[in-house]
Amino acid sequence: MKKVILTLLVVGMAITGFAQDTNDKKTKTISVNGISEIEITPDIIYLNITLQEYQKDKNTKIDISTLEDQLTKAVQKAGIPAENLTISSVSGDQWWRKKKKDADFYASKEFRLKLSNLNKLNSILDGVEDAGITNVYISETTSSKIEAYRLEAKIKALQAAKAKATVMMEAIGEKLGGVMQVIENSTDVIHPMYNNANILIGRFKSEAANTVADTNIDYRTIKVTAEIKAVFAIQ
Incomplete structure (x- = not known):
């Protein structure tokens, strides 16, 4: 448009x-x-997705390699080139156990995904453990x-x-x-500013979260x- x-x-x-x-x-x-x-209308959208390890139950920890593999496969399944997904940053949190003798390190990775539109966003996020996604936001939009x-x-x-x-x-x-x-x-x-740059919209916290459509994202045009x-x- x-x-x-x-x-x-x-x-x-x-x-x-x-x-x-x-x-x-x-x-x-x-x-x-x-x-x-x-x-x-921008046809290049950069989406930042942060994944973090978490303790699923007392005996099961979902590690970052599992979450990364899920995201990579979801991107591939959506028909998006593998080179469009890159690592933006790596970090982690330490939670000390009893008597502080051992540390359990919860690694975190932020990925940058290049998209032409947001039509396949939900299907991509659906391919990753909900609890492993801590943040999703539009970091940049432009035009080819x-x-x-x-x-x-x-x-x-x-x-x-x-x-x-x-x-x-x-x-x-x-x-x-x-x-x-x-x-x-x-x-x-003039690039658009998104009021809801963090587009999780409670998606992973609400029972009815999976009904949230991509069209609910505050999508705006670029002005030249x-x-x-x-x-x-x-x-």
Whole structure:
């Protein structure tokens, strides 16, 4: 999905400028700013998943290798390339036993999973022991075509500047001439902020947790903005 919003209004304009042509004659000019904003749906999503060992019962400990194997197989079953799953960090907690003579180390690993969408998220998480998942959150979103969208935003901003200058000149009975100068003021990519970045949503704490759908995740678009200053001659 992509939505283009052109903003033609800008704080100020100037028709006071003059430029020297090749015959040393002064040319009247108009300087305007054009702004554009493009909204795009991200097709690259980085999901961080933290797994931690736990004591299933008095005699059974689910170790990190078991949880990692479950996650790897779930990712593979979902049809996601193995290289899309990487280890982000490794840590652990120590819980001291009686008299503090021995330590039981509960290892923890955080994985970074690259996805094109979240459609298979629940099926992936379902393949791992619920108690072994301690955190899941969206760490980053972007687009595989982000540079193309940057360029498109600049073009739209320049077109907006020309359209505005044309309207202003027609309003006072003048004609717009050719462009004399183009300055890129700014180009920004605004990534979405998720109110519920931690998307466990009680999934592993509620009896009805498995009914939670992926569509409940606060999913937002990326915004690419550009502002161009253009100076046109007045005929």
